[in-house]
Amino acid sequence: MRKWLLLALLLFLFPGVGAASGRKIVVLTVDGPIMPVTAHYIDRGIELAEHEGAAACLIRLNTPGGLYSATQKIVSREVNARVPVIVYVTPAGGWAASAGAFITMGGHVAAMAPGTRIGAAHPVAGGQDQDEVALKKATADAAAWMRSLAQMRGRNAELAEKMVTESRSFSASEALKEKLIDLVAPGEATLFRELEGKEITLASGQKVELHLVGATLQEVPLTRSEEILSAILTPDVAYLLLTIGMIGLLVEIYHPGLIIPGVVGGIALLVALYSLGTLDAFWGGLLLLLLSFGFLVAEVFAPTHGILATGGVIGFILGSLLLFSTRPQGVKVSTGLIAAMSVTLAGLMALLVTAVVRGQKRQVQTGxxxxxxxxxxxxxxxxxxxxxxxxxxxxxxxxxxxxxxxxxxxxxxxxxxxxxxxxxx
Structure with missing residues (x-):
């Protein structure tokens, strides 16, 4: 009886204790380029928060940017969420560049850790043949979208627009001073205290008061399929798979009957083409890579003592450099990987061509x-x-x-x- 009386007294004196024990915050972590799998992950996390009636959904964000199409899906999901979405740019030294700026502005609450930055959201040309008029249209559309998000959240729409039109970037303190974000917090505990009691208006018009202090954090990791897609749908891995596919098929063509290189190469090449298509790689670079592959194969059937092979290697290097040349910052193949794969392919072709030439000069051993x-x-x-x-x-x-x-x-x-x-x- 005494225990029940003591519990009732605690609840009367500290009404937040009982409530906090039943509240939860669904936490999502985005660290890297914004890809289609990122949009799927955030959609799943927000849906989980809605289903479980969470007090909020916290997105820890650190990104150099990413695909515009994936960004649109993420922001649309944030705006229409039935629970408050808090975007927190963290850790110190992190950033919300390009696509990350749109995602931050789309959150019901936009917060940054000290030492982070936001901005540089100017659209990138979709190809070398994209004219100035088309780029202006894309910039105007992105600027209007950023301005709309800022107005919706009561933030500085003028400076938000300049993050697109002028590629402006702001430190955490500058963004707070210019009212681009709601607060700067060194940690999540401080963030939750600062937001305690803040009223949020959802897309439905419903007003929700935030009570986050003492709430349980429910981390949402990537699923196994999301981890696989996250690994495959990255420029470096897609490029590596493409190179492995080309090398495997070349070895099989130059030495028929080995089987394993052909099987591995075929699978790797198909997965790479799917990944590159999803990542919206520049078609000019991809066509140049496929043309270089054709040159390398032609060397077998029309031996030119390495001329076609040399052209193929040169085409491979140029295609590699162009593959993501028109993509946003953060969506590109590392220069070191391109150099390593180019040297590997050149060395392999030197061995294969040498073997073919020696075979042509060798005395006939059959018939x-x-x-x-x-x-x-x-x-x-x-x-x-x-x-x-x-x-x-x-x-x-x-x-x-x-x-x-x-x-x-x-x-x-x-x-x-x-x-x-x-x-x-």
Whole structure:
């Protein structure tokens, strides 16, 4: 009885204690480029928060940018969420660049850790053939979108727009001073205390008061399938798979019958093409890579002593550099990986071409030419015809001059049909 009275007294004196024990905050962590799998992950996390009636959904954000299409899906999900979404740019030294700026502005609460920055959200051309008019249209659309998000959240729409049109960037303290974000917090505990009691208006018009102090944090990790897609759908891995696919198929073409290189290469190439298509790689770079592959294959059927192979390697290097040349910051293949794969491919082609040239110069080891010059043993007297034994087989033979007795050795000098022409040693 005393325990129940004590519990009732605690609840009366500290009403937040009982409430906090039942509240939770769903926590998502985005650390890296914004890709399609990132949009799926955030959508799943917000849906979980809605289903479980969480007090809020916290997105820890640290990104150099990413794909515009994936960003649109993420921001749309944030705006229409049925729970408050808090975007927290962290850790110190992190950033919310390009796509990250849109995601931060789309949150019901935008917060940053000290030492972080936000901005540089100007659109990147979608290809070398994209004209100035098309780029202006894309910039105007992105600027209007950023301005709309800032106005919706009561933030500085003018400076938010300049993050797009002028690629402006702001430190955490500058962003707070210019009212681009709601607060700067050194840690999540401080963040939750600062937001305690803040009223949030959801897309439905419903007003929600934040009570985050003492709430349980529910971390949402990537699922196994998301981890696999996250690994595959990155520029470096996609490029590496493409290179492995090309090398595997080349080895199989140059040395038919090995099987394993062909199987591995085919699978890697198909996965790479799927990944590159999802990442919206520049088609010009991809076509140049495929053309270089064609040159390397052609070297087998039209030997040019390395001319086609050299052109293929040069095309491979240029295609690699162009593959993500038109993508936003953070979506690119590392220069070191391009250099390593180019050297590897050049070295492999040097070995394969050398093997082909040597094969062309090597004496023929099969067919009629193989028999010429070999020694055969006489099994029945050659007078002038008889039987000889050669390489485990009995042959009819005809001697050119004289005779040969059983057991003698004769030299093969020619072949007519199934009869060998021989002469004495």
């Amino acid at each position: 009629e030419e193989e028999l010429i010059g070999k020694l055969a043993e006489v099994r029945s007297p050659l007078n002038p015809t008889g039987i000889v034994f050669l390489d485990g087989e009995l042959w009819q033979a005809e001697i050119e001059e004289g005779e040969a007795e059983v057991g003698e050795k004769v030299i093969v000098v020619g072949k007519e049909g199934l009869k060998l022409k021989v002469k004495r040693r």
